[in-house]
Amino acid sequence: MGKILVTGASGHLGRKTLDHLLKRLPATQLAGLARDPAKAQDLAGKGIDIRKGDYFEYDSLLKAFEGVDKVMLIATHGFTDRNTQHYNVITAARQAGVKHVAYTSIVRKEGSDFVLPEGTETDIFGEQTLKASGLTYTLVRHPPFMEVLQFFIGEKAYEAGVRVPAGSGKAAPATRDDLAEAQAVILSAEGHENKTYTLGFSELASSEDIASALSEIHGKKVPYVTISEQQYIDN
């Protein structure tokens, strides 16, 4: 049987996914991809085969995917030509004989024509490339990570309030650790072939709910203010 390889092994989500896989499978069945293997030394220490590869270097991916059955493609950073990188991973996986690729994208409302540049746009490209590749696929759509909420609401929310152009829209932020565990289940068990999952915490929260939670933690009212998209960009 071939190995399960998780990309982004030096990053938060990839590392946690491998840690959760280790609870389910022996290390000998697992591999991680890192462009700098030294950054994933902790995983190598646990017996995981860390392979060197860069999404921009096609041949490095071909080599890294030797003897691999399943690849978990952790999406790359925004604003770095994501399409080329994801295309390379999917194409190299197919050429190397990988059977199944799972890909992380971001939740979006079915039927919505809203396009988040560098977000939805590249996610749709990645999802369609994978589906068109003929490989068995699993699409894993993520909610906002709980750990990066401050990135969306601003680091000065206690003083300035939660100022976002979100109206009464809701999302279901979840921790990377929970999302990684779900990915480990998808990768280690049967039944997730050619499926699309939208992951998230069991409860939805609006930006107003987030402001209320922050008020409680802070012991002082943190207001929620809906602002325009342009004001948000200007902030």
Ligand SMILES: NC(=O)c1ccc[n+]([C@@H]2O[C@H](COP(=O)([O-])OP(=O)(O)OC[C@H]3O[C@@H](n4cnc5c(N)ncnc54)[C@H](OP(=O)(O)O)[C@@H]3O)[C@@H](O)[C@H]2O)c1
């Ligand atoms: N849902 C959300 O709220 C949310 C928020 C932010 C990001 N995201 C997306 O989720 C992904 C995973 O999140 P994370 O927190 O785990 O991010 P992270 O810690 O920054 O990890 C990203 C991983 O991608 C690797 N990578 C980047 N460019 C590469 C390349 N050219 N070749 C090979 N590997 C490359 C990085 O390697 P190095 O260590 O070498 O840089 C790192 O291991 C992000 O990359 C982004 O697409 C989602």
